[in-house]
Amino acid sequence: MKVFSRLTAIAVTVGALLGSVSVALAGLGQPSPWQIGFQESATPVMDDITSFHNFLLWVIFAIGGFVLVLLLIIIVRFNSRANPTPSRTTHNTPLEVLWTIVPVIILALIAVPSFRLLFVQLDVPKPDLTVKVTGKQWFWTYAYPDNGNFEFDSLMIADKDLKPDQLRLLSVNNEMVVPVNKVVHVLVTGADVIHSFNVPSFGIRIDAIPGRINDTWFKATKEGIFYGECSELCGKDHSFMPIAVRVVSEDDFNAWLAKAKQQFAADGPATPTNMVAAAAPAQ
Numbered sequence: 001m002k003v004f005s006r007l008t009a010i011a012v013t014v015g016a017l018l019g020s021v022s023v024a025l026a027g028l029g030q031p032s033p034w035q036i037g038f039q040e041s042a043t044p045v046m047d048d049i050t051s052f053h054n055f056l057l058w059v060i061f062a063i064g065g066f067v068l069v070l071l072l073i074i075i076v077r078f079n080s081r082a083n084p085t086p087s088r089t090t091h092n093t094p095l096e097v098l099w100t101i102v103p104v105i106i107l108a109l110i111a112v113p114s115f116r117l118l119f120v121q122l123d124v125p126k127p128d129l130t131v132k133v134t135g136k137q138w139f140w141t142y143a144y145p146d147n148g149n150f151e152f153d154s155l156m157i158a159d160k161d162l163k164p165d166q167l168r169l170l171s172v173n174n175e176m177v178v179p180v181n182k183v184v185h186v187l188v189t190g191a192d193v194i195h196s197f198n199v200p201s202f203g204i205r206i207d208a209i210p211g212r213i214n215d216t217w218f219k220a221t222k223e224g225i226f227y228g229e230c231s232e233l234c235g236k237d238h239s240f241m242p243i244a245v246r247v248v249s250e251d252d253f254n255a256w257l258a259k260a261k262q263q264f265a266a267d268g269p270a271t272p273t274n275m276v277a278a279a280a281p282a283q
Contacts, residue, residue, distance in 0.1 A: 029201050029226035039200045042222045046203030124217045127185035135195025135208035138237035142176045152264040156240050170227045175246040179253040180223050188214045196232035220247040
């Protein structure tokens with residue numbers, strides 16, 4: 001029983017430390033050093049994902065704790081010294097029924113919120129804005145078909161061009177801009193190879209496949225800049241095609257929209273041969 005007490009104390013201490021650290025280190029819209037938990041949620045879907053994740057953790061801890069207790073009981077009560085003459089029991093019908101039914105019940109409890117979450121992610125509400133995202137080697141192109149049908153390229157800012165308030169490997173020259181508290185329908189495709197559009201704080205990740213249009217959606221409830229990255233191995237500069245989504249008020253979005261229509265309609269999309277070398281400083 002001393003072994004059990006020590007293991008319990010260690011488990012409680014480690015759990016308390018991990019719990020306190022993860023809350024402090026999970027950032028909003030960007031990764032944090034030594035982060036353990038998810039990034040802070042900025043959409044209702046990500047709220048659901050976080051809740052489901054926390055629910056699963058309790059289920060996992062309960063199952064793990066139950067198995068640990070059984071193992072410790074077996075070690076203490078059924079070792080060769082405590083039982084020099086081993087039991088000859090081969091069947092226990094009630095026990096066999098229980099270890100069949102209980103896992104089924106646990107899986108059913110997990111399946112219900114899981115299916116609900118999948119439905120919420122895949123069922124796109126009536127959108128307030130549509131943005132088409134095209135993954136290219138190795139940058140992103142954003143188009144706004146509902147608002148003038150202009151498009152622009154978003155390239156990572158090279159280290160030498162970074163400003164003090166910009167993040168290395170995450171800041172871009174042209175951010176995807178959307179209004180806060182609006183449903184954004186995102187159409188995702190690829191121009192060359194398979195990419196993956198992933199923004200952790202929004203709880204979205206979907207493959208950009210050449211010749212096919214996938215779709216997802218989000219409704220950002222907080223203003224700010226939210227970062228992501230391509231999450232599909234797509235070539236030598238895979239790690240240099242970040243995603244930056246700036247969420248602003250509706251008035252600021254309309255002002256940006258008026259300016260963007262003129263700027264990007266005149267400039268047109270760029271086609272650099274080397275994304276890192278060609279990336280320009282942020283405007």
